[in-house]
Amino acid sequence: MSSTKNLLLAILSMDSYNRGYGTGITGLTDDIDTQIGTARVTKRLKDVSTSFASQAEAAGFYAISYDTDFGKVIAYRGTDENIPQDVNNGYGISVGHADGNQAKMAAKFYQSVSGGALYDTGINVTGNSLGGGLSGFGGI
Numbered sequence: 001m002s003s004t005k006n007l008l009l010a011i012l013s014m015d016s017y018n019r020g021y022g023t024g025i026t027g028l029t030d031d032i033d034t035q036i037g038t039a040r041v042t043k044r045l046k047d048v049s050t051s052f053a054s055q056a057e058a059a060g061f062y063a064i065s066y067d068t069d070f071g072k073v074i075a076y077r078g079t080d081e082n083i084p085q086d087v088n089n090g091y092g093i094s095v096g097h098a099d100g101n102q103a104k105m106a107a108k109f110y111q112s113v114s115g116g117a118l119y120d121t122g123i124n125v126t127g128n129s130l131g132g133g134l135s136g137f138g139g140i
Contacts, residue, residue, distance in 0.1 A: 005070045009126040012039060012066055016075040016131065019064050020044060021057050022082065030064060039066040039073065048112045052105070059101040060085025063109045063134075071122050074113055076106060078129030086130055093133045106134040 017023065019030035019041070028034075034041040043065040045053040056062065060082035066073045079086045090102035097103075107118075114120040125135035 005124075008037065008039065008068060008070065009073065009124060011036065012068075012073055012075040013126040013128045013131060016062060016064050016077040016127070017080060020062050020077075022062070022080060024080070036066075039068045041065070042067050042072070043109075043113055045109070048109060052108065055101075056105050058085075059089040059105065061089065061102045061105040061134075063106065063131075065109075065113045068124075071124055072113060073124045073126060074110060074135070076125070076127035076131035076134040078127055078131030078134075090130050090134065093130075093137055098137055102130070102134060103137050106137055 015036050018025040018028045030041055030044050032041055032044070032047075041064060045056045045062065045064075060080070062077035064075055066075070079090075086102070089100050092098075092100040093103045110123070110125070111118065114123055127133070127135035
């Protein structure tokens with residue numbers, strides 16, 4: 001993997017903390033076609049469904065997808081200020097328990113980007129902290 005691709009994946013991983021609900025930086029949008037460098041937002045939680053977006057926020061889950069020069073990228077947000085939700089709904093993935101709400105949501109979001117496939121080599125996944133674990137699971 002090129003260092004340019006690695007850098008972009010790291011940037012998008014951190015960008016996921018600043019889009020959607022509970023952002024670290026206020027004033028940034030997650031509107032479709034919003035650009036960060038050469039990456040372009042293509043899917044948000046609410047594009048899966050409004051009920052999925054509501055359930056995801058209640059569980060402390062967030063992901064966003066982008067089109068990039070390197071293909072599709074899904075960035076999974078990791079642990080943030082919603083620590084109790086992350087612990088209760090996501091941390092089990094670190095010890096192999098894929099039955100938590102965030103793990104299920106990671107897989108569902110992945111499938112919504114991939115068109116239903118469980119595995120698609122054309123999709124890159126990234127995440128920081130808990131998001132790294134979810135990216136490994138969601139992008140199986």
